[in-house]
Structure formats: C-alpha cells, structure tokens
Amino acid sequence: MAVVGTIAAFLAVLVVLVLVHELGHFIVAKRAGITVQEFGIGFPPRIGSVMWRGTRYSVNWIPLGGFVKMLGEDGEAEEERLRRDGLSDAQVELAMAGAFNRKPIPIRIVVLLAGVFMNFLLAAAMFAAALSLPAQVGHGPLTVSEVQANSPAQGKLEVGDRIVSADGRTFSSGALDRSRDLTAYVASRAGQEVTLGVVRDGKEREVVVVPRSLTDEQRAQGLGSIGFMYEPARIVEEPSAVDNPVKAIAEGTAAAWGLAIRIPGGLAEAVGGLIGLNPGAADAARGPIGIAEETGRVLEAPLVSQLLFVGVLSINLAVLNVLPFPPLDGGRIAVVLIEAIRRRRLPAEREALIYLTGFAVLIALVILISIQDVSRLLGG
Numbered sequence: 001m002a003v004v005g006t007i008a009a010f011l012a013v014l015v016v017l018v019l020v021h022e023l024g025h026f027i028v029a030k031r032a033g034i035t036v037q038e039f040g041i042g043f044p045p046r047i048g049s050v051m052w053r054g055t056r057y058s059v060n061w062i063p064l065g066g067f068v069k070m071l072g073e074d075g076e077a078e079e080e081r082l083r084r085d086g087l088s089d090a091q092v093e094l095a096m097a098g099a100f101n102r103k104p105i106p107i108r109i110v111v112l113l114a115g116v117f118m119n120f121l122l123a124a125a126m127f128a129a130a131l132s133l134p135a136q137v138g139h140g141p142l143t144v145s146e147v148q149a150n151s152p153a154q155g156k157l158e159v160g161d162r163i164v165s166a167d168g169r170t171f172s173s174g175a176l177d178r179s180r181d182l183t184a185y186v187a188s189r190a191g192q193e194v195t196l197g198v199v200r201d202g203k204e205r206e207v208v209v210v211p212r213s214l215t216d217e218q219r220a221q222g223l224g225s226i227g228f229m230y231e232p233a234r235i236v237e238e239p240s241a242v243d244n245p246v247k248a249i250a251e252g253t254a255a256a257w258g259l260a261i262r263i264p265g266g267l268a269e270a271v272g273g274l275i276g277l278n279p280g281a282a283d284a285a286r287g288p289i290g291i292a293e294e295t296g297r298v299l300e301a302p303l304v305s306q307l308l309f310v311g312v313l314s315i316n317l318a319v320l321n322v323l324p325f326p327p328l329d330g331g332r333i334a335v336v337l338i339e340a341i342r343r344r345r346l347p348a349e350r351e352a353l354i355y356l357t358g359f360a361v362l363i364a365l366v367i368l369i370s371i372q373d374v375s376r377l378l379g380g
Contacts, residue, residue, distance in 0.1 A: 006296035011063045013295060013310060015041070016316050017119065022120030025068045026110045029054075035071035035098030042066060051238025070111075072099025074352070105340045112329045112336070119318035120256055126311030128252025131242045136302045138179035140164070140171035143200075151227020152209045158200065161207075163230070165197030166202025171233075179232045186211045187225045215262055258314050263319040283305075326358030 019041065029036050035054065040046075042060035049058035072078055078099065082092045096102055100111070122189045144161040147153045157163075169176050173223055176182050186194050190213040198207045211225035242248040291313070314380040335354060339345055346354075 005217060005294075005299065006292060010295040013313065014065055015063060016310070017122070017314055020118050020314070021055075021115035021321070022066050022068045023122060024114035024116070025070075025111060028114035029070055029100070032103060032107050033101060034100050036068060037071055038067075040067045040069070041148075045257065046064050054210040070100040070324055072096060072101040096287040097231040101345070105336055109333055110337050112333050113322070115329060116318045119314045119321070120260065123259075123311040123315035123318065124249070124256040126252070126314065127306045128245075128248040128305040130304045130311070131255075132240055132245070132248045133238055133304050133307075135238045136304060137236050137238050139234050139236060140176055140179055140182060141233050142179055142182065142230040143233075144228050146229035147230050147298045148224065148227035148229070151224070152212055153224075153227040156207050156209050157196075157198070158224075159230050160200070162199040163196055164199055164204070168197075169193050170197065179230070179254065183225070187214075190214075190225060204273055215265065220265050247372065252311075256311065256366045259315050260319050263316060264323070267323075269319070325362070327355040327362070328358075331358055 022039070026036060026039050036057040038049075038058055040058040040060055043062040043064055043066075044058075044060050045062075047059045047061055049056050051057075079092055079096055084097055087095065100108060103111075121312075133325050141162050143162045144157050144163065146159065147157055163182070164170060166176065166182055167189075169185065171177065174333060176185070186209075190211045193208050193210055196207045196209060198205055212227070213223060214223055229353055242251060294309070298306050301309075321328050322330040324330045326332065326335065331354075335346065
C-alpha cells in the first residue's frame with residue numbers, strides 16, 4: 001500500500017504541476033484570440049470530453065499531466081491538411097484565422113512563456129505558504145536513519161548512530177541546539193575535516209568526515225553536505241518568522257527567483273555527469289523514478305516540507321521549460337525568433353525535424369537518468 005500511495009501522490013503532484021503550466025498557455029492563448037482546439041487532463045486515449053465555446057475539454061486515461069492543443073502550433077501542417085481536404089484558399093484563410101502560427105511573434109512568445117510564468121507563480125505561492133506556517137524545528141542529538149550513496153558519510157556513519165557533537169561542539173552544552181545548527185556548521189566546513197562525536201552500540205567514538213560543497217539546487221533535491229538522513233531527539237513548534245501575507249509573498253517570490261537562477265548551473269553539472277564530463281555530479285540528477293521516490297519520503301514529512309517540495313519541483317519545471325531546447329517552450333521560442341530573423345516561416349518538414357530531434361535527445365536523457373535512478377534504488 002505504501003508503494004501505491006507513493007505512486008498516487010507522485011501522479012497527483014505531476015498532474016497539478018503540468019496542468020498549472022498548461023493553464024498558463026490556455027488562458028493567454030484564449031485572451032490573444034488563438035483557437036484552442038483542446039484542453040486535456042492526462043493524455044489519450046480519451047475517457048470523455050465536452051465542447052464549450054469552441055474548445056474541447058477532455059479527461060484522458062494516461063495520468064501524466066495534461067496538454068493544450070492550439071490550432072497552427074504544428075506550423076503549416078494543419079494548413080496543408082485543410083488544402084488536401086479540398087478547401088479553397090479563402091476557406092483555408094478563414095479556418096486558420098485563429099491559428100497560433102498566424103499571430104504576431106510577440107504574442108506567440110508571450111503565449112509560450114505563460115506556462116513558465118504560471119509554474120513560477122505556483123512555486124512562489126508554495127514557498128510563501130510554507131513561510132507562513134509554524135516551523136517544526138528538530139533539536140539534537142540526531143539519530144542517523146539513512147546514509148546517502150556516494151556521500152562523505154558512506155562507510156563512516158551507520159544507521160542508528162547518534163550524533164552528539166561536531167568538532168567538540170555538543171548539543172548538551174548549547175553550542176549546538178537545533179538540527180539545522182549542525183547542518184549549518186558542517187556546510188561552512190566544506191572541504192575540511194569535521195570530527196563527529198557518535199554514539200554507536202552504547203559507546204561514544206569519533207568519526208572524521210569531509211563535508212562536500214553543494215549548490216542550492218542539490219540541497220533542494222535532498223543531498224546533504226555529509227550525506228545522511230536523521231531523526232531529531234525532539235521536535236519543537238516555533239512561530240513563523242513571517243508576520244504578514246505581503247512579507248510572505250515577497251519572501252516566497254524572492255526564494256523562487258533565487259532558486260531559479262541557480263538551477264541552470266546545477267542542470268549543466270548533472271548532464272555533464274550523465275555523459276561522463278563531470279562524474280561527481282551525476283548523482284544529483286533525478287528522473288521520474290527518483291522524484292517519485294522523493295515524493296514517498298515527503299509524504300511522511302510535515303506540511304511545510306510538502307509545500308517546499310512542490311515549490312521546488314514547480315520552479316524546476318519552469319526553468320527546464322524555458323531552456324532553448326526543442327520541444328520545450330524555450331526551444332519553440334528559439335524557433336519563433338529564428339523565423340523573425342529570417343522574416344519567413346520555417347518549412348513545415350524542417351520545423352518538425354527540429355522538434356523530433358530535440359524530443360529524441362530529451363527522451364534519451366530521461367532514460368539515462370531513469371537507469372541511474374533504478375541503479376540507486378537497487379544499490380541502496
């Protein structure tokens with residue numbers, strides 16, 4: 001049942017993230033007078049649908065998000081189909097009046113960016129909500145519940161170890177109090193030896209580790225400077241540091257933006273790791289399987305952690321989609337800009353080839369990351 005719950009939660013989060021994204025495209029396209037042929041929840045085959053104001057709203061069997069189908073978004077393919085069906089030039093022009101590819105370039109770019117903007121708004125809202133809630137703060141000592149693979153903790157710490165000090169700073173003396181005090185201390189010592197006081201089998205011993213340096217995105221993915229999960233000795237609820245909604249929104253937006261500008265660097269490192277250019281960074285990448293695994297863990301975490309998790313996923317989706325790589329939104333924007341520079345549309349077959357090639361590369365990356373996710377699960 002735990003596996004079923006994890007899969008259901010992962011699919012629910014995925015549907016929300018993708019539908020929010022597609023809703024951005026849908027709203028702006030409608031406002032711009034573009035013919036939206038279908039707004040779908042899930043992917044075909046279709047369960048059922050209804051037509052309303054010229055758009056088909058459908059529910060589909062494959063629960064992997066959703067989609068918006070706009071007239072003319074496949075270039076001239078739709079126009080060519082209408083001509084093959086025997087429509088005259090005048091009839092084709094009338095049918096294509098609301099086509100995406102017939103709209104001015106600035107409008108098309110705004111439509112394509114709308115999904116990214118909606119994911120950014122969702123992330124900012126999740127962060128603002130998390131900041132507004134009372135904080136569940138762990139206090140030490142800390143009991144190790146999991147050791148992350150390929151981390152400084154591997155081979156040094158064991159599940160069940162109780163960490164009572166770091167470089168002589170103990171929880172009992174007050175030098176360390178909250179769990180995050182230890183986290184902050186070891187993060188500040190990245191690349192340097194840290195001596196942990198560990199109680200194992202009733203005996204205290206010293207364990208020397210060298211914390212690693214992490215990006216904000218790697219931390220958001222659950223990686224730690226030393227690389228272990230823990231259970232605090234006690235959890236204390238502390239009031240939120242944000243005292244009004246305006247401040248929460250401002251800080252949530254700032255957090256979303258700060259994470260967004262750091263993600264491209266993390267993505268570049270992760271892709272470099274996958275293709276062998278930066279092997280040490282390969283473990284930072286997470287595909288659908290890895291994200292589903294993290295979702296299962298977050299299900300057992302406090303509401304604050306769940307909100308932050310959804311926010312981090314949403315901002316990752318926003319940044320990923322804005323990258324200039326077909327068939328992502330950023331890649332489609334790049335094609336539109338090329339069209340603007342050339343002052344004429346790309347041939348339909350060439351545009352289709354660009355998107356097909358980009359899609360193939362994207363699927364290959366997903367497969368590579370998924371293989372790594374499976375290896376991580378089997379190994380850990």
